[in-house]
Amino acid sequence: MSAVAYTTPDGIAEAVERAASARHLLVALDFDGTLAPLVDEPMSARMLPAAREALTRLAQAPETTVALVSGRTLEHLAEISEREPDSRIHLAGSHGAEFWHPGARADSESDDDAALRDDLTARAEQMVEGIAGAWIEHKRFGFGLHTRLADRTSAADAAARIDELVRAEAPMWRRRTGQDILEFASRHEGKDSAVRSLRERVGADVVVFAGDDVTDEDALRSLGAGDVGIRVGGGESVAAYRVPDAAALAEMLGRLAEARAGE
Structure with missing residues (x-):
């Protein structure tokens, strides 16, 4: 397998310059693996200090909007991002089915499949009982199977069984895969x-989006010619730019915050 080619310093500088020159800039970022290193206990994930400082500065810059876009529920995203009541950072949870905007109430539609969601989640939990390292995460519009700590054989078996369950009981639900997670949702955002x-x-004319996983490719593919798409880490991607890890992205965001502030 060939080595991943990360963006050169000149390429990073070009991306920062392009974004910094926007009339109104939207910086929309995945959280896990992008701003925060991946961890075994998902609710213990926290943004790198350098990333937090950069986002705070960007959110205070003129004509600049910052948002976190995650598959996490809005409630969990608010917790792990340590959102303050007066935060200027927008949150999009559940892959865009839930929003929180500064100065506004949370925007989350009702779940018409709540009874089915609860039933399937409970049955999925029964299926993974006894499988070391596998567990079910309750989601606002579905559930996710986590296998980060399970061996490959057990993970594949659990995924196959839960795939069969959802295919039989909720064939219209959206299926997503990511790094050690298989997720199902009644909502298709x-x-x-x-x-x-x-x-x-916000009327942004330039968007910067960064992510590290399969679900982030949806957003990266949707970007226009003047936007800046960044892949964090390895894996196939349509992104024009790539950095090795969350620390490298935080450094880039810091440069963008300086440029946007005219420093």
Whole structure:
């Protein structure tokens, strides 16, 4: 397998310059693996200090909007991002099915499939009982199977059984895969629709989006010619730019914050 080619310093500088020159800039970012390193206990994930400082500065810059776009529920995203009541950072949870905007109440539609969601989640939990390292995450509009700590054989078996369950009981639900997670949801929004909604809301003419996983590719593919798409880490991607890890992205965001402030 060939080595991943990360963007050169000159390429990063070009991306920062392009974004910094926007009339209104939207910086929309995945959280896990992008701003925060991946961890074994998902609710212990926290943004790197350098990333937090950069986002705070960007959110305070003129004509600049910052948003976190995650598959996490809005409630969990608010917790792990340590959102303060007066935060200026927008949140899009559940892949864009839930929003929180500064100065407004949370925007989350009712779940018409709540009874089915609860039933399937309970049955999925029974299926993974006894499988070391596998567990079910309760989601606002579905559930996710986590296998980060399970061996490959057990993970594949659990995924196959839960795939069969959802295929039989909820064939119209959206299926997503990511790094050690298999997720199902009754809602079909994606990070592409989340970014589109945020862009329209604030009137951004340039979007910077960064992500590290399969579900982030939806948003990366939706970007226009003047936007900046960044892949964090390895894996196939349509992104024009690539950085090795969350620390490298935080450094880039810091440069963007300086440029946007005219420093």
